[in-house]
Every structure is written in C-alpha cells, then in structure tokens.
Amino acid sequence: MQGDYQFSAEPREIGYKKSAYRDLYAEAYNAPPSNLMFDRRIVRGNTYAAMVIPASTQQEMERQQELEHKRIARAQQRRIEETQKIQ
Numbered sequence: 001m002q003g004d005y006q007f008s009a010e011p012r013e014i015g016y017k018k019s020a021y022r023d024l025y026a027e028a029y030n031a032p033p034s035n036l037m038f039d040r041r042i043v044r045g046n047t048y049a050a051m052v053i054p055a056s057t058q059q060e061m062e063r064q065q066e067l068e069h070k071r072i073a074r075a076q077q078r079r080i081e082e083t084q085k086i087q
Contacts, residue, residue: 036042
C-alpha cells in the first residue's frame with residue numbers, strides 16, 4: 001500500500017504558537033511559592049463541610065451587612081418621627 005498517496009510538499013516545522021490556555025498563576029505572581037504552607041491557594045484544615053470564602057468576598061459581605069444595618073436604622077428613625085407627628 002505504499003505509494004498510494006504522495007505529499008505535494010516536504011514536511012516542515014510550524015512556527016511558534018501561543019498556548020491555548022493562560023497560566024493564571026503566572027499572571028498573578030512572578031514565581032510560584034516553593035513551600036505549600038505559604039501558597040494562598042491551599043486551604044488547610046478540615047474542609048469537609050466548610051464553605052471557603054475568599055477575602056474579597058468576605059469584605060463585600062461585611063459591607064453589605066453594614067449597609068443593611070444602616071437601612072434598618074433609617075427605617076426605624078422614620079417610624080419614630082411618624083409616630084411623634086401623629087401624637
């Protein structure tokens with residue numbers, strides 16, 4: 001079965017091709033930590049039922065709670081003012 005198909009050009013190397021996947025770790029940090037204890041991506045301890053929340057999400061949740069407390073305080077203040085107007 002040799003000789004059934006002939007290539008029209010000799011095989012050659014293709015040029016440099018960018019990776020199909022980005023290395024997110026390399027973009028965020030210059031050098032990966034060599035010790036797992038200092039790697040912030042590693043979650044230590046029992047994670048069976050734990051919901052790991054990133055620090056930025058934790059800050060956002062705290063901010064939302066603070067805004068909610070302020071909203072409730074304003075609503076209570078309005079109710080007090082309305083009851084004083086009625087009396």
